[in-house]
Amino acid sequence: MTTWHEVEPAGGPVEIRGALDLERTLAGVLPRRLPAWTRAQYPGPFLDAVTMTPSGVRLAFRTAATAVELRLLTTVSPTPDDTRRPDPGTVDLVVDGELTGSAAAPAGNVLWPDGELEAGEPGTVRFDGLASGAKDVELWLPQDTPCELVALRADAPITAPGPHGRRxxxxxxxxxxxxxxxxxxxxxxxxxxxxxxxxxxxxxxxxxxxxxxxxxxxxxxxxxxxxxxxxxxxxxxxxxxxxxxxxxxxxxxxxxxxxxxxxxxxxxxxxxxxxxxxxxxxxxxxxxxxxxxxxxxxxxxxxxxxxxxxxxxxxxxxxxxxxxxxxxxxxxxxxxxxxxxxxxxxxxxxxxxxxxxxxxxxxxxxxxxxxxxxxxxxxx
Missing domain, CATH: 3.40.50.1110 (SGNH hydrolase)
Structure with a gap:
């Protein structure tokens, strides 16, 4: 029987890279790419929404796990002339610097052009078949879809990533x-x-x-x-x-x-x-x-x-x-x-x-x- 080790995506061993603010929400943690103090100076809601898109944002940690699951709530926003639910994109798996997998992000909320929020539920992205042994893992979030991070779990303990030494x-x-x-x-x-x-x-x-x-x-x-x-x-x-x-x-x-x-x-x-x-x-x-x-x-x-x-x-x-x-x-x-x-x-x-x-x-x-x-x- 698999023993799962679950951690919060923020405030624990996981490092969220590429975000300068982590907003606590009802679902979890919403990464933003500008710091919280800047919000008082935004000219309107468009920029506020743009800061929520996690382009370049990734979760970094170290583990010997062979299976990893990320639970998250996505929010997509159709354009005014589109009545369809947009594709929320994918989550990429990078192991020891190498891109090793990609999985579809789950459908969650839909924010329609008239401002109506069609509420959805968090979903799970799972990656199986990781090589055994300790390794540095990054989960890159979909670049154009806001994501509230709910939980991260793996079939081995999750620890903080080591220092990367990169510029x-x-x-x-x-x-x-x-x-x-x-x-x-x-x-x-x-x-x-x-x-x-x-x-x-x-x-x-x-x-x-x-x-x-x-x-x-x-x-x-x-x-x-x-x-x-x-x-x-x-x-x-x-x-x-x-x-x-x-x-x-x-x-x-x-x-x-x-x-x-x-x-x-x-x-x-x-x-x-x-x-x-x-x-x-x-x-x-x-x-x-x-x-x-x-x-x-x-x-x-x-x-x-x-x-x-x-x-x-x-x-x-x-x-x-x-x-x-x-x-x-x-x-x-x-x-x-x-x-x-x-x-x-x-x-x-x-x-x-x-x-x-x-x-x-x-x-x-x-x-x-x-x-x-x-x-x-x-x-x-």
């Missing part, structure tokens, strides 16, 4: 980096790059909300990191957040705040990847009749200060060049090196990379940034 990488970006189009939680491009480079990822990418909010800059400033990257641009155009006059000062302010806490950490500014709709047309943006991205701004307004991706790339390149004269640890990467105009067939809605493109971006980032002579290359 800590904090990345800030938009939905492109949060990864809704990825095929699995370890398939977002930051996760692909982090695993290939052997670093610990904190993914602070915020779908629709990467607009240089000061509370995010302060979060990065106050969070231990060995490597930092900030990918800036697409949401600035999507929401028409800035004009040319205000954009560069906002970037300076964001970087200044980050530098207050990390004066010598390698800091990489990444400009936008290709997005045909807004390369030369300003935002805001919307969805066209076929659901693909369309620019709603007036191209004639660019001369008066409206922003396009082309303008943003020019501004970021100049800004980093000027700052780097006094900051040798500041670097720039043109985002088209990760996803260029020849890759746009892998943007099903004209904006979000599909699974193929997510993996491609991760590999290219690894080659451009983590490999020598890239800015994040390890030291001998």
């Amino acid at each position: 800590r990488w904090t990345h800030y970006g938009s939905s492109i980096s949060q990864g809704p189009g990825a095929d699995r939680p370890t398939g977002t491009w930051p996760a692909v790059a982090a695993r290939a480079a052997g670093v610990e990822l904190l993914n602070l990418s915020l779908a629709g909300n990467a607009v240089l909010d000061p509370f995010v800059a302060r979060t990065i400033r106050d969070t231990p990191a060995d490597l930092i990257s900030v990918k800036i641009g697409i949401n600035v155009v999507n929401t028409a957040t800035f004009r040319r006059r205000s954009f560069a000062p906002a970037v300076h302010g964001f970087l200044d705040t980050v530098r207050d806490g990390h004066p010598e950490v390698p800091l990489l500014v990444v400009s936008p990847v290709s997005c045909l709709a807004v390369e030369h047309h300003p935002g805001p943006t919307g969805a066209g009749p076929d659901g693909t991205l369309v620019a709603l701004g007036d191209p004639d307004d660019v001369a008066a200060g409206a922003l396009t991706l082309t303008v943003i790339r020019e501004e970021l390149a100049a800004l980093v060049r000027d700052r780097a004269a006094d900051d040798p640890h500041l670097h720039h990467l043109d985002g088209r090196a990760l996803l260029g105009p020849h890759d746009t067939a892998h943007l099903p809605d004209g904006l979000h990379p599909d699974a193929v493109a997510q993996h491609r971006m991760g590999r290219r980032f690894t080659a451009e940034v983590f490999a020598r002579p890239g800015p994040f290359a390890g030291r001998d």
Whole structure:
């Protein structure tokens, strides 16, 4: 008869990586990717919901178990034009650094566009057939589905993971980096790059909300990191957040705040990847009749200060060049090196990379940034 060893997913031996807040709920623990103090400064419920999506969040522990079960309650949110229950995604199993399994996350709550919550029940994800002997285990949560963690159990004792000794990488970006189009939680491009480079990822990418909010800059400033990257641009155009006059000062302010806490950490500014709709047309943006991205701004307004991706790339390149004269640890990467105009067939809605493109971006980032002579290359 199997003897099960059960622990709470937080407050015990399990380490929850990639989250900066653990909210206690009726069901269990809800990981959030921004700290609790930031909530008072959110502009609305959309950002609050985005912080609950656990892109890059994983449970880490050590065990000799051959079977592991995670009990969790998922919450999916259909889009306004979709009456179907979305797929909650998968949980990935990583053992001693190797991806060894994936299982469908259970159906739970449904939050409908009109605000009605269709309550569900927690379900269980089970992984069998793990190799015997002590090992470090990570369970990566679905990157686009909030998950309340109820319990973790295994057929052997669960203990705290050992120190990993890996460099800590904090990345800030938009939905492109949060990864809704990825095929699995370890398939977002930051996760692909982090695993290939052997670093610990904190993914602070915020779908629709990467607009240089000061509370995010302060979060990065106050969070231990060995490597930092900030990918800036697409949401600035999507929401028409800035004009040319205000954009560069906002970037300076964001970087200044980050530098207050990390004066010598390698800091990489990444400009936008290709997005045909807004390369030369300003935002805001919307969805066209076929659901693909369309620019709603007036191209004639660019001369008066409206922003396009082309303008943003020019501004970021100049800004980093000027700052780097006094900051040798500041670097720039043109985002088209990760996803260029020849890759746009892998943007099903004209904006979000599909699974193929997510993996491609991760590999290219690894080659451009983590490999020598890239800015994040390890030291001998």
